[in-house]
Amino acid sequence: MSPEYYQYIFDRLLKNGALDVYITPIFMKKQRPANMLSVLCKEENLENLRKVIFEETSTFGLRQYKVDRYALDRDFKVVRTPFGDVRVKMGYLNGKFLKSHIESDDVKKIAEKTGLSVQDVLKILRQYDGT
Structure with missing residues (x-):
């Protein structure tokens, strides 16, 4: 295929x-x-x-099996930046905050709109959300 x-x-x-x-x-x-x-x-x-x-797809068959999947509890916060509002995913374990991650779709849109590299956009955005 x-x-x-x-x-x-x-x-x-x-x-x-x-x-x-x-x-x-x-x-x-x-x-x-x-x-x-x-x-x-x-x-x-x-x-x-x-x-x-x-x-x-070109397949004539598939294999199927069960797996265990574990994920942090999560929610989103929105932070205001010079580029506008940006979503940040927040991860929690047993109610305790562990990590955050800026939404990649928002980063890509800003990079496309401004002509900045993804890395430069991330450097700027990290000043606003603490990641």
């Missing part, structure tokens, strides 16, 4: 309930190079995501 369509397939999977989607380069039988598509999802989205995979 052509990698030109990966982004489209990723988008379809994410819109249909995937929590994460990624590709891993592997070797198949007879040492044929391939890419393994991995999709993390909740059980209630399995059937719909299997349908998307069969419809949109």
Whole structure:
């Protein structure tokens, strides 16, 4: 399958309930190079995501197994910056604040709008949210 369509397939999977989607380069039988598509999802989205995979990829079969997934409790705060409001994801463990992360979509939009590099935008924004 052509990698030109990966982004489209990723988008379809994410819109249909995937929590994460990624590709891993592997070797198949007879040492044929391939890419393994991995999709993390909740059980209630399995059937719909299997349908998307069969419809949109070249595969004739897939393997499915359960994994445990752990995530911090999270919420978002909005900080005011010279670029406008920016979202910051806040992570908590047992009610204790552990970390924060500036939303990458907001950083990309600012970089595109201003012509600054992503790294320069992050340096500026970190002065406003403490990350």
